[in-house]
Every structure is written in C-alpha cells, then in structure tokens.
Amino acid sequence: MKIRKCLSLILISAMAISLSACGGSSKNNGSPAGDKADTQSTASGNSGGADGGSSGRAVTLDLVTGSTGTSWYSYGATFAEVLPRALPSGSMINAAAEGGATSNPIQVSNGTYQLGIGYNLSDKWAFGGESLYTEPSDNLRGIAGYLDTFYYIAVVRTDAGWTDLADVAANHIPINISVLPAGNMGNIVASMIFEYYGMTFDDIIAWGGKVEYADWGTSVENIKDGRTDFICHNITQGHAAVTELASTVDMTFIQFPQDMIDTFVDEKGFSPETLPANCFKGQDTDIRTFGVTSTLFCSTELPDDVAYGIARALCENVEDIRAGHTALQRFTAESACDPGGMGIPLHPGAEQYYKEAGLLE
Known part of the structure; x- marks a missing residue:
C-alpha cells in the first residue's frame, strides 16, 4: 500500500523520535527492522488453532509497540511471554521498543511487522484512509480489543x-x-x-x-x-x-x-x-x-491458525495479561472480541476462536 510522500515523512519523523527514546535500538532479540517474520505453518487453514497450533511449525512474529517509558512497551513484554503458549512449540514474539499509534497500522499493513498495538480510533482512521491517512490500509484486521483505557x-x-x-x-x-x-x-x-x-x-x-x-x-x-x-x-x-x-x-x-x-x-x-x-x-x-482503548491487530497475511492461537492465548491467560501492567486490568475475554474496541474487522482466525469459546455469536 503506497502512502503519499507527505504522510510518509510525518510517520518517519515520528518513528525516528521513538527510536532515539530507546537508544536507537531497532528490535529486541536482534531481529532486523525490515525483515518479515516466518509465519508459515505446516497446518492448513485453521487446523492448527484448535490444539494451539501443535501440528504446525514454530512461528516468529515481530510486534511493534511503543518507545521505552510507554505503557505499550510494557504490554509488549507481557505479550512476548504469554502469546507463544497457544502457538506451536518454539514460537517467539519479538516486541520492538519503537513505533506509535499513527505509524503502527502502516507498518503492519505493509508487512514490516506482523503484529501491532494500536488505538481503536487510529486503527479505524488507517483502515478507512481517514484523518491524516490519505489512503486506506484495508488489509488490517483485529485480534483483540479493549485491552485498557x-x-x-x-x-x-x-x-x-x-x-x-x-x-x-x-x-x-x-x-x-x-x-x-x-x-x-x-x-x-x-x-x-x-x-x-x-x-x-x-x-x-x-x-x-x-x-x-x-x-x-x-x-x-x-x-x-x-x-x-x-x-x-x-x-x-x-x-x-x-x-x-x-x-x-x-x-x-x-x-x-x-x-x-x-x-x-x-x-x-x-x-x-x-x-x-x-x-x-x-x-x-x-x-x-x-x-x-488499545488493540492488538495484524493484517490479512497472518495465517488463520496463528491468529486463532493468539486469541486463545490472550483469553486463556487473562490474569497473566492483567499482571503485566496496571492499565491491563480492564482486559477480559468477554470484551476482547467487541468490535467497538478494535475499530477494524476481526481476523477470521481470531473470530473462529471467539465463536468456539462461546464469546461471539
């Protein structure tokens, strides 16, 4: 998805400031900023989701959060620990100490990162090409919303x-x-x-x-x-x-x-x-x-079984999610799939989990 130069310059400037705040580090665990993670799985369709993806191949996903000192930076550490629990053995979540609400949707939409933390409002703007976004990023999909206030x-x-x-x-x-x-x-x-x-x-x-x-x-x-x-x-x-x-x-x-x-x-x-x-x-x-409110989102490129596993990990480890930061006390399995908390369409893999768990009709 191409964004006009004026928007790109604004977003690059914002990201540069975030980088300087965390000492210029690009990603945790040494993952290059521009590399796409391996999201391939030997399981087809959603088959890996029902058993946590155990029949699939391990995945490594890069999660863009916010700069050091922000709540999202703390969330990233929590998600890096919790999300692999319902993904294939050996899977990893690399949380990057950079990004921000306006740039994260663009970086996930263009594939620089596979997961992002955002706001329901700015995600909505990006999806529809509203406000400061000159073109829609309509490949964005939600995994969970109402993480906080x-x-x-x-x-x-x-x-x-x-x-x-x-x-x-x-x-x-x-x-x-x-x-x-x-x-x-x-x-x-x-x-x-x-x-x-x-x-x-x-x-x-x-x-x-x-x-x-x-x-x-x-x-x-x-x-x-x-x-x-x-x-x-x-x-x-x-x-x-x-x-x-x-x-x-x-x-x-x-x-x-x-x-x-x-x-x-x-x-x-x-x-x-x-x-x-x-x-x-x-x-x-x-x-x-x-x-x-904050959201966890991805793009349509994320396999269904991986999105399923992430939704499952969140909803089956609510207390561990809440323990990660005071603000995450708002998070519940029941509200995670509420469309108002995401601002963008729900990923079909996550949707399947919520339906099977009786959280979504």
Whole structure:
C-alpha cells in the first residue's frame, strides 16, 4: 500500500523520535527492522488453532509497540511471554521498543511487522484512509480489543501561574508547553484540544511562549527542569512517565469542560472516560475526560491458525495479561472480541476462536 510522500515523512519523523527514546535500538532479540517474520505453518487453514497450533511449525512474529517509558512497551513484554503458549512449540514474539499509534497500522499493513498495538480510533482512521491517512490500509484486521483505557489529560506545573486554557487563549498568556512530535497521536489530539479553545501551537509562540516537540521521556525532563510547564497527552492508570513527573514536581491536573468532552465524544469518535482519583500524586479527584482503548491487530497475511492461537492465548491467560501492567486490568475475554474496541474487522482466525469459546455469536 503506497502512502503519499507527505504522510510518509510525518510517520518517519515520528518513528525516528521513538527510536532515539530507546537508544536507537531497532528490535529486541536482534531481529532486523525490515525483515518479515516466518509465519508459515505446516497446518492448513485453521487446523492448527484448535490444539494451539501443535501440528504446525514454530512461528516468529515481530510486534511493534511503543518507545521505552510507554505503557505499550510494557504490554509488549507481557505479550512476548504469554502469546507463544497457544502457538506451536518454539514460537517467539519479538516486541520492538519503537513505533506509535499513527505509524503502527502502516507498518503492519505493509508487512514490516506482523503484529501491532494500536488505538481503536487510529486503527479505524488507517483502515478507512481517514484523518491524516490519505489512503486506506484495508488489509488490517483485529485480534483483540479493549485491552485498557487511555485517558486524555492535561497537566501543568503548579508554579506556572495558570490552570485554565480558556484564560490562556483569551488573554494570550505566554506558556511553555511540551508536545509529542508531529505525526504522533498525542500531537494530533493536543492540536485538536487547542483548536477547541481557538488557538494553535503557532499562536503560543507568537504570544511569547514556547513549544517543545519531544518524546515522553524528554518532555518529563523538560518540565522537571522548568524548560516547559505543560503537557497534554493520553495516559493509562499507572503510566510510568506521569508517575515519575507527578512524584518529582508539584503538578496540577486540569479538568476539561463538559462541553469539550461532549464535542470530542459526539463529533470526533472518542469515548467518555473518568480517570479515578489518586492514580497519581496530586490528582486527588476524579478527572472527567475522553479517551481511546488499545488493540492488538495484524493484517490479512497472518495465517488463520496463528491468529486463532493468539486469541486463545490472550483469553486463556487473562490474569497473566492483567499482571503485566496496571492499565491491563480492564482486559477480559468477554470484551476482547467487541468490535467497538478494535475499530477494524476481526481476523477470521481470531473470530473462529471467539465463536468456539462461546464469546461471539
């Protein structure tokens, strides 16, 4: 699938930032970034799925997650341990400490990776060629959804002297913000939030403020050092970067107005969410917001028996999945096949497992 040059440059830029965040490492276990994994199986059709693929040949699958410090990076380690349990003996999952919500669907669609973690919303955009995607990646298929809940939050240093974005926009207050690089889902949604208030990143600069484009780790350091005051992004409960930031700097969690939440839910496709109180130091009340959920997805190239085995491994090891990260506590076998949690069609191999397990009609 060819993507127009402008989109490619955006996605490459986003991936380059992710690579720098993890020390330039391309893949775990030494697997070259551009190599396709061996997904061939001696079992035909779905025959390997019912017995976990034991009659098939071992497979090695590359899973694109997110950079170090992200929840998805932690998920990758969990999936690397759990997923081979229902695949042929000797199978391996290589979790890559790179990628992101906007680039992962493209990399799975074009075969660079066989598996990816994504958001239901950005997967939907990629599948249909919507939003920043200029052409559809309609070979994407879901394996499991509703892995977690991601909440969009905005936090500002308490000593910054402001806590209201509407006041910033109305009075042209010069603020110093950290935002993820262009092409990243966090950057796109932060732009949408600023647009709601009637301002842009360029306006911030014009009013004497500062906009620093950086990955999560650098953004945390920028705020800790006082270089910037504010960041707006999606997080999970137990998010490592926000936990570190809130534990070392006095931060104020901003409550979005209900009208804004309703707009993002009704018009932009997000889900209404509430971040429970006391998830982070200084966050002593519930935060009403909007959000997305993470998915595990593949392409139509993944054999049916392999997709079957992955779905089976997830649903038969729910407690081990949940133990991998605080945010994965949401995951259940019953919700894994809910189409709302994936945003894209279900892979037929995974669908067969869910039907046989009585989870899908």
